[in-house]
Amino acid sequence: MIYIVTAHSAFNENMPIYIQIMDLIKQRICAGQMGMGDKLPSVRDMAVELRVNPNTIQRAYQELEREGMVFTQRGMGTFVTEDKDRIGSVRNELAGRLVQQFIDGMTSLGFQEQQILYHVKSYLEHQPTTGADDNERG
Amino acid sequence: MNTVLELENLKKRYGLRWALTGVDLTVNEGEVLGLVGPNGSGKSTMLKLIAGLAHPTDGKVLINGQKPGPESKAHTAVLPDADYVYRWMTVRQAIEYVSGFYEDFDHDKAGRLIEMMGIEPGMKVAHLSKGMNERLKLVLVMARNADLILLDEPLGGIDPTSRDKIICAIATEYRWEHSAMIIATHLIRDIEPLFDKVLFLKNGQAELYGNADELRSKYNGSIEDIFKEVFV
Numbered sequence: 279m280i281y282i283v284t285a286h287s288a289f290n291e292n293m294p295i296y297i298q299i300m301d302l303i304k305q306r307i308c309a310g311q312m313g314m315g316d317k318l319p320s321v322r323d324m325a326v327e328l329r330v331n332p333n334t335i336q337r338a339y340q341e342l343e344r345e346g347m348v349f350t351q352r353g354m355g356t357f358v359t360e361d362k363d364r365i366g367s368v369r370n371e372l373a374g375r376l377v378q379q380f381i382d383g384m385t386s387l388g389f390q391e392q393q394i395l396y397h398v399k400s401y402l403e404h405q406p407t408t409g410a411d412d413n414e415r416g
Numbered sequence: 417m418n419t420v421l422e423l424e425n426l427k428k429r430y431g432l433r434w435a436l437t438g439v440d441l442t443v444n445e446g447e448v449l450g451l452v453g454p455n456g457s458g459k460s461t462m463l464k465l466i467a468g469l470a471h472p473t474d475g476k477v478l479i480n481g482q483k484p485g486p487e488s489k490a491h492t493a494v495l496p497d498a499d500y501v502y503r504w505m506t507v508r509q510a511i512e513y514v515s516g517f518y519e520d521f522d523h524d525k526a527g528r529l530i531e532m533m534g535i536e537p538g539m540k541v542a543h544l545s546k547g548m549n550e551r552l553k554l555v556l557v558m559a560r561n562a563d564l565i566l567l568d569e570p571l572g573g574i575d576p577t578s579r580d581k582i583i584c585a586i587a588t589e590y591r592w593e594h595s596a597m598i599i600a601t602h603l604i605r606d607i608e609p610l611f612d613k614v615l616f617l618k619n620g621q622a623e624l625y626g627n628a629d630e631l632r633s634k635y636n637g638s639i640e641d642i643f644k645e646v647f648v
Contacts, residue, residue, distance in 0.1 A: 292632065295628075332592045
C-alpha cells in the first residue's frame with residue numbers, strides 16, 4: 279500500500295517505517311517537489327520532521343541509494359539522482375501500485391473490467407478543469 | 417559502535433515475588449530501546465536496577481562495562497514515574513536546583529526546551545497542570561548531555577498536545593550519535609516510530625526482543641498491534 283504521508287502522525291506502523299519513508303521520498307521526487315540533483319534533508323532534520331528514529335531514516339536513504347533514486351556524497355549529503363529514466367521508471371512503479379490497489383478495491387466490490395473503466399472515465403470527465411470551464415459553469 | 421548497556425540474565429526478587437526472572441539485552445550508542453509491557457511487568461524495576469537505585473538478586477547490569485555506581489550515575493539521566501520536583505519552587509528555580517547536581521547539565525538546552533514546551537519559567541511547580549509537569553520533568557532530563565537516558569512512562573496520563581510536545585522534544589534534542597535511550601511505556605502508538613529495538617517484558621522475562629522494523633515485517637503489524645497479541 280502507498281500511504282500519502284503528509285504529517286508525522288500519519289504513519290501506518292503496520293509496515294516497516296523505513297519502507298514508508300522510502301515511498302514518501304519517491305512520491306516527493308516523482309511529484310516534482312524535489313528536483314533532480316536536489317539535496318535531501320539531513321538524516322537528523324528528516325527524523326525530527328517525521329518524529330522518527332534517525333537510524334530508520336538512514337536505512338531508507340541507504341535503500342534508496344541501492345535502488346538508484348539517490349546518491350550520497352561523503353561529507354556533503356544525499357542527493358536526488360539526475361537519471362531521468364530512473365525517476366520515470368519509479369513513477370511508473372508507483373502508478374502501477376496505485377492502479378493495483380484501485381483495481382483490487384473495485385474488484386472486491388464486485389465490479390467487472392468494463393464497469394471499472396466506465397467509473398474511471400466518468401470521474402475524469404466530471405472533474406473541474408482550470409480556467410475557461412469553471413467560468414462556464416458559473 | 418559502543419555497547420553502552422548490557423544486561424546479563426538479570427533477576428530481581430522482592431521478598432517472595434520475582435519482578436525480573438532473567439533478562440538479557442544490549443543497548444548500543446545511538447540506540448533507542450522501547451521497553452514495553454503492562455503495569456507490573458517489571459519495567460520500572462529494570463530501570464531502577466540500571467539506574468543503580470537497587471541491586472540485582474542475580475545476573476549483571478553493565479554500563480560501559482562497569483556495574484552501576486557513582487561513575488555511571490553521573491552520566492545517566494532518569495525520568496521517574498513519580499513526581500519529584502519540589503512543588504514550592506518556580507520552574508526557573510527547579511532548573512537551577514537540578515543543574516547543580518550534574519556537570520553535564522546544559523543551560524542553553526534547558527532554555528531551548530522550556531521555550532519549545534511552552535512552560536512559564538516564573539510559574540510555581542505546584543500550579544502547573546499535569547501535562548506541564550510532565551513536560552518539565554522531561555526538560556530536566558533532556559537538558560543533560562547524558563550517555564544513558566532512562567524514561568519511565570514519559571507519556572503517562574497526559575493530554576495529546578503534551579504528548580506531542582514530549583515526543584517532538586525527544587526527537588529533536590536526543591543526541592543520536594552519543595547517547596543510548598530506554599523508553600519504558602505501555603502507551604506505544606505515538607512513540608513507537610522512535611524505537612530502534614523493542615523488548616516485550618512479560619512476567620519479568622523477555623517475551624519478544626528485536627529490531628522494531630523487523631518485528632513489524634515479521635508480525636505484519638505495528639508494535640502496538642504486537643503488544644495486543646503478546647499481552648492478551
